[in-house]
Amino acid sequence: MGYALNFNLIWRHFDKLWGGLLLSLELAVISIAIGIVIGLVLAVWYVSAGRVVRTIIAAYVEFIRNVPLILLVYLVFYGLPTVVDIAYSAQTSFVATLALYSGAYLVEVFRSGLEAVPRGQIDAGKAIGLTPWQRLLHVRLPTMLRITLPALSNTFISLFKDTSVASVISVPELTYGAQWINFNTFRIVEVYLVVTAMYLLTGYALLYALRLLERWFRAAH
Amino acid sequence: MSTSSKIDTPALLDVANVSKSFGSVEVLRSVSLQVARGEVVTVIGPSGSGKTTLLRCVNFLESYDSGSIRIDGKEVGFRDTGTRQRRSERDLAAMRAETGMVFQSFNLFPHLTAAGNIMLGLRKVRGKSSAEARSIAEHWLGRVGLAHKADSLPAELSGGQQQRVGIARAVAMGPKILLLDEITSALDPELVGEVLEVVRSLAEEGMTMVMVTHEMAFARDASSRIVFMADGGVSAAGPPAEILAADTDNERLRNFLARFRASHF
Numbered sequence: 001m002g003y004a005l006n007f008n009l010i011w012r013h014f015d016k017l018w019g020g021l022l023l024s025l026e027l028a029v030i031s032i033a034i035g036i037v038i039g040l041v042l043a044v045w046y047v048s049a050g051r052v053v054r055t056i057i058a059a060y061v062e063f064i065r066n067v068p069l070i071l072l073v074y075l076v077f078y079g080l081p082t083v084v085d086i087a088y089s090a091q092t093s094f095v096a097t098l099a100l101y102s103g104a105y106l107v108e109v110f111r112s113g114l115e116a117v118p119r120g121q122i123d124a125g126k127a128i129g130l131t132p133w134q135r136l137l138h139v140r141l142p143t144m145l146r147i148t149l150p151a152l153s154n155t156f157i158s159l160f161k162d163t164s165v166a167s168v169i170s171v172p173e174l175t176y177g178a179q180w181i182n183f184n185t186f187r188i189v190e191v192y193l194v195v196t197a198m199y200l201l202t203g204y205a206l207l208y209a210l211r212l213l214e215r216w217f218r219a220a221h
Numbered sequence: 222m223s224t225s226s227k228i229d230t231p232a233l234l235d236v237a238n239v240s241k242s243f244g245s246v247e248v249l250r251s252v253s254l255q256v257a258r259g260e261v262v263t264v265i266g267p268s269g270s271g272k273t274t275l276l277r278c279v280n281f282l283e284s285y286d287s288g289s290i291r292i293d294g295k296e297v298g299f300r301d302t303g304t305r306q307r308r309s310e311r312d313l314a315a316m317r318a319e320t321g322m323v324f325q326s327f328n329l330f331p332h333l334t335a336a337g338n339i340m341l342g343l344r345k346v347r348g349k350s351s352a353e354a355r356s357i358a359e360h361w362l363g364r365v366g367l368a369h370k371a372d373s374l375p376a377e378l379s380g381g382q383q384q385r386v387g388i389a390r391a392v393a394m395g396p397k398i399l400l401l402d403e404i405t406s407a408l409d410p411e412l413v414g415e416v417l418e419v420v421r422s423l424a425e426e427g428m429t430m431v432m433v434t435h436e437m438a439f440a441r442d443a444s445s446r447i448v449f450m451a452d453g454g455v456s457a458a459g460p461p462a463e464i465l466a467a468d469t470d471n472e473r474l475r476n477f478l479a480r481f482r483a484s485h486f
Contacts, residue, residue, distance in 0.1 A: 118328075120324060120326050120327075120328035121328055121330060121331075123282055123322075123324065123328060124322075124324065124328035124329070124330065124390075125330075126280075126282060126313075126314070126317055127280055127282065127317060127320070127321070127322040127324075127391070128317070128318065128321075128341065128342035128346060128390065128391070128394055129314045129315060129316075129317045129318025129319075129342060129346040129394070130314060130341075130342065130345060130346060131310060131311055131314045132310050132314075134314075134345050134346075138330075138341055138345065139330060142330075142332040143330075143331065143332060146331075146332065
């Protein structure tokens with residue numbers, strides 16, 4: 001008759017999954033940290049820039065958003081080193097790709113957040129004599145952050161899942177660990193059940209933690 | 222038409238022939254207005270008459286197309302070269318720090334406490350230390366009756382309280398002139414009194430103010446002069462008793478006051 005589930009082999013190699021999960025989280029955290037910097041700088045630049053700069057930034061955002069992540073990963077890892085003289089590990093390459101990828105999404109998040117800062121607050125900042133830079137730092141960014149925090153959390157969760165794409169260039173994150181166990185044990189159902197549960201639980205834990213953080217941020221600021 | 226009043230001392234605020242259009246709509250038509258130190262001038266008029274725009278031009282939240290606005294002899298938005306070259310943002314910020322503004326919708330910074338709202342300008346613009354700024358903020362919060370709310374966020378305050386913080390934020394900077402833009406219009410009727418009380422006490426201390434308001438009783442009691450605007454121009458200006466007289470010769474003003482009395486009493 002049917003297939004008998006046997007998880008023993010999975011537990012025997014669980015260190016591959018556990019290590020993979022930690023690496024997935026690490027990749028997501030480093031990528032979003034860089035992505036936030038890219039997103040902030042470009043969003044602030046965008047809202048104060050002229051047509052040319054706006055077009056260039058919009059082109060970057062549109063390009064990234066309309067090309068599948070897996071292709072971007074291939075392009076950066078295999079494509080770029082053939083064109084320019086540059087060498088990097090698969091992991092570095094993936095972090096760079098995911099940072100550029102999240103940066104493009106965050107430009108949009110931060111830009112709409114900046115534009116959602118009420119006019120009156122900017123007027124109030126002007127009226128007390130703040131310079132444009134001071135208004136950005138002390139009025140617009142704090143308000144923007146409150147507005148965009150939920151979207152930022154969602155982007156992070158989504159990035160965490162996107163780290164699975166790194167498996168295609170053999171970065172030993174969670175999905176790669178699952179593939180390794182599958183190839184070596186042929187326990188495909190068991191391993192993907194376990195890995196699915198791991199993504200799900202981690203995703204929920206992250207979401208919960210981030211919502212707590214948002215609530216704390218709202219209360220404290 | 223000249224609206225210059227008989228003031229012996231040079232005007233602190235001198236608005237001369239200011240015009241401004243939004244697209245094809247002329248919102249200010251050659252407006253002139255002088256305000257002397259210590260004067261309280263109230264601007265009244267139907268909505269759309271340009272009152273708020275005029276006020277926003279005085280601290281250059283809005284630019285104007287022609288004419289000049291001077292505070293203490295210094296052109297507000299444009300360089301003193303006579304070329305109508307806009308001041309640098311840094312210069313504009315410094316100019317704006319000399320005028321205080323209180324807004325209809327309060328416009329407090331939502332992420333800062335009552336004290337924090339007042340301290341921001343003191344620290345970043347006036348360069349005060351945190352402790353100094355805090356003590357100035359506490360002083361002004363005390364003056365507006367909110368000493369106990371120093372650490373409350375705007376969202377935790379009533380409209381009247383928020384507006385009193387708004388006033389404290391403006392006056393704490395030590396402005397030469399205070400601009401009040403319909404500051405009670407967004408308030409529930411029972412909260413209007415507490416805000417006007419603060420304005421009255423500032424007026425008594427000699428703060429120079431230009432106030433756009435629909436509170437006619439307050440305008441009559443607290444102002445040295447009332448300016449009536451209609452269709453972007455100054456239609457009448459003079460002491461309250463003269464302007465608010467029911468039998469004025471100015472037909473637009475008479476109609477405005479009649480409509481106003483009909484709707485408010």
